[in-house]
Amino acid sequence: MRRALSVHVAEVTATLAVSCLFLAVMSGHLQSIDGLVMWRQALSMTYHLSWSFVPPVWWGSVLTSSSRGVGASFQYVPALFVFRFLPQYNPNQGNVYDLGLLYADRLYLLVGAPVWVVVTAAAAFLSGLTAKELTGSRRAALWAIAFFSLGSPAFAASRGDTPQPLIALCWIAGLYASVLYRRSRKPVWLWIVAASLFYGVLVRPLEGSMLLIGALAILCLPAPLKSIRSAMAVGAAWVSAVLVTLATNWVRFGSPMNFGYRLGTPEASWTTPIWQGVPNALISPGRGVLWEFPALILAVVGARWLWSHERRVEVVALSTMPVVLFIESCTFTDWVGGWDWGFRFFQPALPLAAVLAGAGAIRLPRVWSPWAPALLLSAGLLWNVPAITTDILGGYGAAYQDGPANWRLESFPLIGAWRYLQHVFPEHGTDGNAVDIVWFRATLVAGKAALLPFVALLASGLILWVRSIRLVAGDERDGELVSS
Numbered sequence: 001m002r003r004a005l006s007v008h009v010a011e012v013t014a015t016l017a018v019s020c021l022f023l024a025v026m027s028g029h030l031q032s033i034d035g036l037v038m039w040r041q042a043l044s045m046t047y048h049l050s051w052s053f054v055p056p057v058w059w060g061s062v063l064t065s066s067s068r069g070v071g072a073s074f075q076y077v078p079a080l081f082v083f084r085f086l087p088q089y090n091p092n093q094g095n096v097y098d099l100g101l102l103y104a105d106r107l108y109l110l111v112g113a114p115v116w117v118v119v120t121a122a123a124a125f126l127s128g129l130t131a132k133e134l135t136g137s138r139r140a141a142l143w144a145i146a147f148f149s150l151g152s153p154a155f156a157a158s159r160g161d162t163p164q165p166l167i168a169l170c171w172i173a174g175l176y177a178s179v180l181y182r183r184s185r186k187p188v189w190l191w192i193v194a195a196s197l198f199y200g201v202l203v204r205p206l207e208g209s210m211l212l213i214g215a216l217a218i219l220c221l222p223a224p225l226k227s228i229r230s231a232m233a234v235g236a237a238w239v240s241a242v243l244v245t246l247a248t249n250w251v252r253f254g255s256p257m258n259f260g261y262r263l264g265t266p267e268a269s270w271t272t273p274i275w276q277g278v279p280n281a282l283i284s285p286g287r288g289v290l291w292e293f294p295a296l297i298l299a300v301v302g303a304r305w306l307w308s309h310e311r312r313v314e315v316v317a318l319s320t321m322p323v324v325l326f327i328e329s330c331t332f333t334d335w336v337g338g339w340d341w342g343f344r345f346f347q348p349a350l351p352l353a354a355v356l357a358g359a360g361a362i363r364l365p366r367v368w369s370p371w372a373p374a375l376l377l378s379a380g381l382l383w384n385v386p387a388i389t390t391d392i393l394g395g396y397g398a399a400y401q402d403g404p405a406n407w408r409l410e411s412f413p414l415i416g417a418w419r420y421l422q423h424v425f426p427e428h429g430t431d432g433n434a435v436d437i438v439w440f441r442a443t444l445v446a447g448k449a450a451l452l453p454f455v456a457l458l459a460s461g462l463i464l465w466v467r468s469i470r471l472v473a474g475d476e477r478d479g480e481l482v483s484s
Contacts, residue, residue, distance in 0.1 A: 008129065010138050011145065014468035015125040018149035020461035022117040022158040024454055025388040028109040028438030030102045032339060032392075033059060034068060035161025039105075039112055041066035042076035043088060051252045058095055065252045067260025069245065071202030072163040075119070079111045086110060099430040102393070109438065113160055120158035123169040124149040127351040130176045131358035133183075134311055138472045143373060144351075144358030151380030152293040152350045153342040156387035162340065164347035167207045170200035172351035174211045175317060178218035181230070182313075190230060193219070194237035201241035205259065207348055210324060212238055214317035214352075221313045269333045272403075277330030281343050286406030286413075287335075289326075292342040292383050293350065295357040295376040302359030318356055322349035336406060339397025341387040341413060386417035394432030395420035 030036050040053045040063075048054040057063045066073060089105040092098040105112075124145045131137075131144035148154050157165045174196030181189035193215050200208030215234055220227040246256040253260060261268035272280070282289055290296060299319075307315045329335060329345035337344040361373035390396065400411045410416035425443050426434035434440065442450035 008132075010468050010471040011125060011128040011132065011141050013464055013471060014128065014142055014145045015121050017461045017464035017468060018124055018145065019117060019121040020457045020464060021150070022120060022155075023114070024437075024439075024457035024461065025155075025159065026113055026117065026438050027159045027391075027436050028113050028441060030105065030108060030112075030161050031159070032162055034163065034338075036101055037063060037066035038068050038072045038161070038163065039076065039108055041068075041070070041073040042080060042112075043107075045073060046077050046080040047084065047088070051248075055091065055093065057091055057098075057101065058093075059097065059101075065260075068163060069201075069203045069205060069208075070248045070252075071199050071208075072166060072204070074199075074202065075115055075166060076112055079115060080107075083107075083111050103430045113438070116158055116160040116165065119165050119169050120149070120154055123154070123165065123172050123351045126169070126172045126176050127354045127358070130172060130179065130351075131355045133176070133179055134306060134314055134355065135359050135362065137359075137362050140358040140362045142358075142468060142472055143361040143377075144354045146377055147293075147295040147298075147357045147361075147380070148351050148354035150384070151295050151377040152354065153344075153347060153384070153387070154350050155381070155384040156341045157344075157347055159388065162344060163203050164207075164344055166203050167200055167348040168351050170196045170203065170208060171211055171214070171321065171348050172355075174200070175214050175218065175352065178215045178317070179314060182218055190219075190233055194233055197234060198237045198241040201238065201245060205242070205245055206328070207325065208241070209238065210321055210348075213324065214321045217317040217320070218313055221316070270328070270331045271333045272331045272335050274327065274331055277327075277332075277335060280335060280403060280406070281326065281330035281346065284406045284411075285409050285415075286400045286411030287343045289343050289346055291412065292380065293353065294379040294383075295361075295373070296353055298360035298364075298373065298376065299353045299356035300360070301363060302356035302361075305363040306356070306359055315356075318352045322346075322352055325349050336401060336403055339392055339401055341392065342383075383413060386413040389435055389437070390417045390421045391432040391434070391436035394436070 030039060036057070036059070040057055041051075044050045044052060044054050052064045086107050088107055089100065091101050127148045128141035128145040132141035134140075149158075154165065154168070174193050177189040177192035177196065180186070181193065197208065197211045197215060200211050202208070212234065216231060219230040219234065224231070245259075249258050249260075250256045259268075281287060283291075285291070303315050303319055306312075325348060326346060329343070332345065335345070362369070364372055396413070396417045399416070400406050400408075405411055420433055421435070422433040424435050424440065426441050429441075429444065437454065439450050439454035
């Protein structure tokens with residue numbers, strides 16, 4: 001372990017830096033019905049050994065179980081077990097919306113919200129390691145970490161609470177392990193590929209299964225007959241995950257084929273024409289991927305460079321999975337994805353695109369390389385500012401939850417989100433029109449002293465990030481001395 005940390009010290013330092021930033025801007029509360037049911041399912045499983053909510057929750061109707069994959073709830077279980085001595089939030093009973101479920105659950109604040117920081121930071125770290133493995137460059141690794149953590153919607157997603165960031169972690173973990181197994185043939189990496197696929201299917205069966213595309217490509221190409229054992233191991237993991245999913249469907253919903261979504265309705269159908277879906281998801285002001293992740297254009301540069309340097313199989317995997325996900329997501333009936341920032345359904349592909357963008361950042365022509373990557377990173381970071389500052393429940397989410405609304409210019413977060421920010425500090429516990437950062441909300445209890453951790457975390461993140469840059473610069477100077 002110590003040797004691994006010394007080999008990856010720059011990437012570890014950069015990951016600690018972005019972790020500090022994630023903790024600094026953490027909202028500390030649930031933000032969606034998806035997140036709410038995932039969390040309540042975890043509580044019921046951990047403390048009551050039940051697939052049904054204890055007690056039931058009313059949110060438009062009585063909810064007794066999560067319609068999301070059980071893997072999305074399992075992520076909370078270890079922390080809930082460790083902190084089982086902390087009190088739970090007991091929802092109001094009756095047919096009324098209890099906003100305390102979203103804003104007043106202190107157990108979620110202390111145990112649940114930090115899980116998303118860990119998930120996003122882990123995906124960032126693996127993005128950096130994958131970029132370094134493919135390019136041999138620590139600069140590419142740092143760019144990949146920066147593009148993913150700060151220059152894409154992953155920054156906002158680190159605040160929770162939908163399952164896509166968890167799929168992103170499964171994807172990048174599975175592909176990184178596939179690359180290492182292809183190089184070393186060590187069984188441990190194949191086990192990690194299988195575990196990533198298994199867990200991804202438990203989180204979201206469709207998107208989790210897409211990892212099969214990339215993993216099999218890296219493990220089996222260009223000689224599939226020589227990789228039958230690897231393919232069988234990965235296939236067995238997928239079949240096992242599907243069987244477990246069918247079993248939990250039967251236990252929770254009474255039928256193996258009931259996945260919690262009603263097929264043929266907007267929540268489980270694909271009726272958006274592709275000629276509408278592509279521009280919707282690519283360039284609409286409210287959801288356009290190019291605006292929320294500007295460094296995506298560098299992924300093309302990185303893919304071309306890796307293709308020309310004997311990394312064709314890896315390029316196929318890293319490119320095909322995002323393309324398949326993009327087409328599937330933009331033709332989904334409810335492609336907007338409800339109350340959220342940006343094109344949420346594309347989030348699993350962000351670490352893969354960041355790896356390619358990191359490779360592209362170090363292979364730009366000399367006239368562009370000093371400024372273009374930094375400019376694209378800054379643009380993505382700027383997009384995130386309203387997403388990490390304002391409360392999606394304060395009005396923006398409801399205003400732009402349908403497709404046509406996202407073509408209005410004010411749906412662009414930097415333009416439209418600020419009108420729902422009416423004051424800096426909250427006036428009460430469920431205030432959705434104040435700065436939506438946990439340390440600002442804590443001023444209701446501790447006064448302005450609650451902002452000290454916010455300042456300390458921001459400063460620590462900045463110091464660690466500068467340290468990681470210096471480590472990479474020092475390594476490059478040492479390499480130049482050795483080569484001379």
